[in-house]
Amino acid sequence: MGAFSDKAFDIVRRIPRGRVMSYGAVARAIGEPRKSRFVGYAMRNNPDPDIYPCHRVVFKDGAICDSYVFGGPEVQKRLLEQEGVPFLDDTHVDMAKCAWTPGEDTFGRPTDIDWEREIGD
DNA sequence: ATTTTGACGGCAC
DNA sequence: CGTGCCGCCAAAA
Numbered sequence: 001m002g003a004f005s006d007k008a009f010d011i012v013r014r015i016p017r018g019r020v021m022s023y024g025a026v027a028r029a030i031g032e033p034r035k036s037r038f039v040g041y042a043m044r045n046n047p048d049p050d051i052y053p054c055h056r057v058v059f060k061d062g063a064i065c066d067s068y069v070f071g072g073p074e075v076q077k078r079l080l081e082q083e084g085v086p087f088l089d090d091t092h093v094d095m096a097k098c099a100w101t102p103g104e105d106t107f108g109r110p111t112d113i114d115w116e117r118e119i120g121d
Numbered sequence: 122a123t124t125t126t127g128a129c130g131g132c133a134c
Numbered sequence: 135c136g137t138g139c140c141g142c143c144a145a146a147a
Contacts, residue, residue: 027129037143038145039128039129041129042128043128060129060130061130068127125145129141132138134137
């Protein structure tokens with residue numbers, strides 16, 4: 001995989017549970033906002049969905065991609081709901097509430113590595 | 122080397 | 135709020 005994909009996965013891996021990032025946000029986090037599209041391309045080659053929560057990457061609108069998803073958009077939505085990600089409607093995530101960006105505190109926050117912990121709060 | 126193809130995003134309708 | 139188009143740019147054919 002290219003260096004870009006590597007960076008993309010590095011960012012995605014840090015997305016805490018219950019939060020999401022848009023493809024463009026990931027691209028911007030990498031420093032190349034123009035390659036938002038390529039982020040999706042990278043996700044398509046996700047080596048290990050268990051390590052890289054690509055399901056937390058959605059459209060800027062909060063919509064979920066309808067193609068090339070591991071188990072279909074429904075599965076992705078299901079995973080997000082499971083994490084407590086708020087939805088505006090049946091097809092859109094409430095980005096205003098769960099949009100995340102690197103730099104926010106992930107220290108005490110649960111990340112992909114904390115799958116064991118439940119969202120109970 | 123050239124053409125086609127997108128897990129996108131923005132903007133016009 | 136949904137559709138359609140165009141611009142980006144690397145990867146695949």
